[in-house]
Amino acid sequence: MTQLNGSFIQQKEAFGWYMLKWFQGLYADTPALKEFKSRPPAQAMQWAPSRMIDKAEAMLAQYRKNENGPKAATTKLPIVILATDDDFLGTGPDWGGQHTGFKRIQILKGGSWYDHRQDMHDRRIQVVIFASDPDTAKSIAAQLSAYMQEPQHRYFDATYQFGQYKVPAPIQLETKRIDWMRAEHDLKNIKILAGDVALKCVVPVFRAPGEDEQNDGSDNVPPGYPVVRKVHAQQSSGPDREHMVKHIERISE
Numbered sequence: 001m002t003q004l005n006g007s008f009i010q011q012k013e014a015f016g017w018y019m020l021k022w023f024q025g026l027y028a029d030t031p032a033l034k035e036f037k038s039r040p041p042a043q044a045m046q047w048a049p050s051r052m053i054d055k056a057e058a059m060l061a062q063y064r065k066n067e068n069g070p071k072a073a074t075t076k077l078p079i080v081i082l083a084t085d086d087d088f089l090g091t092g093p094d095w096g097g098q099h100t101g102f103k104r105i106q107i108l109k110g111g112s113w114y115d116h117r118q119d120m121h122d123r124r125i126q127v128v129i130f131a132s133d134p135d136t137a138k139s140i141a142a143q144l145s146a147y148m149q150e151p152q153h154r155y156f157d158a159t160y161q162f163g164q165y166k167v168p169a170p171i172q173l174e175t176k177r178i179d180w181m182r183a184e185h186d187l188k189n190i191k192i193l194a195g196d197v198a199l200k201c202v203v204p205v206f207r208a209p210g211e212d213e214q215n216d217g218s219d220n221v222p223p224g225y226p227v228v229r230k231v232h233a234q235q236s237s238g239p240d241r242e243h244m245v246k247h248i249e250r251i252s253e
Contacts, residue, residue, distance in 0.1 A: 011123055011201050012047065012084060014158035014171060019045055019082070019127075022147045032136040036078050043076075048083040048128075077190070078131035078140060084123065091120035095174075095200050102207060104225065107165050112216055112224025114162075115207035122174075123199040128183070130192055137191040141180045144195075149176045162206045163221040174198035 023041050028034035036044055102115040127144065131137035147153055154176060157168040175198065183192035208222040209215040215223035 008123075010158040010160055011171060011199065012125075014156055015082070015125055015197075015199070016045075016047070018153075018156050019080075022144060022153075025147070026140075026143055029139050030133070030136045032078055032132060033139055035076070036136075036140075039076075045080045045082065048081050078129060078136050080140065081128045081130065083126045083128065085126075087124075089122040091122055091200055096120070107162070107167065107206075112208075112218050112220040112222075113227055114224050117205040117207075119203045119205055121201055121203065123171075123201050125197045125199065126194055127178075127197060128192065128194045129180075130190060132189055132191070134191045137193050141193050141195065145178050145180075148173060148178055148197075158201065160204055162204075163208070167204050167206075169202040169204050171202070172200045174200055 020041055023037075023044060026033070026037050028037050102117045104113050105116045106113055129137050129140050131140070154173045156171055158171055160167045160169060178195040178197060180193045180195045183194050185192055209225055214226050216226050218224065
């Protein structure tokens with residue numbers, strides 16, 4: 001049975017791995033950042049259930065109520081909280097965002113045939129840094145900015161599940177530059193910086209025969225479409241022109 005898990009949670013997961021790689025390369029230049037780097041990543045970076053900077057104080061309050069992990073270890077500052085928008089915006093043609101119709105392809109050479117379409121859309125993720133001192137907040141922001149400016153970090157993959165197949169698809173940062181804004185708030189002794197990251201996401205869409213449709217009879221999950229295995233050609237001549245009559249025999253694998 002084909003696994004149905006949408007086409008958007010994979011992008012959050014991929015960006016989480018992207019941030020983990022950045023976290024592993026951090027260097028500590030303030031005492032608070034040294035403690036931040038010593039934590040398990042899940043206690044240093046978290047996803048917010050809602051968006052965005054207009055909810056910054058609520059995001060921090062929810063984080064401070066978190067009781068996962070050792071006592072008091074999950075409410076320390078600094079903390080990096082990630083949030084994503086819930087809007088859908090198709091990528092424009094200036095970024096190659098022409099959505100294609102379905103074409104029949106093989107995911108693996110020699111395997112089953114499926115209908116495939118490639119969609120593109122934009123996704124905005126906000127990175128919010130909470131720190132007790134401005135130097136730590138600025139250091140985290142500067143290191144993430146430098147990380148994104150490296151050419152090899154402008155691209156990463158999200159992995160989509162289609163039945164038995166795991167299919168990677170690229171995500172690209174719209175720009176290498178991330179501008180950090182100081183968030184207005186009423187909290188004392190806390191520095192909040194927020195930066196928006198715009199992503200261009202490619203989403204592979206696959207279609208297989210339905211339960212009441214003929215398939216290729218394979219053990220693949222899901223089975224693919226029947227394939228053309230033999231073509232018998234007979235040439236004959238008409239009164240005005242030659243024409244070719246082709247008899248196509250469909251044989252399931």
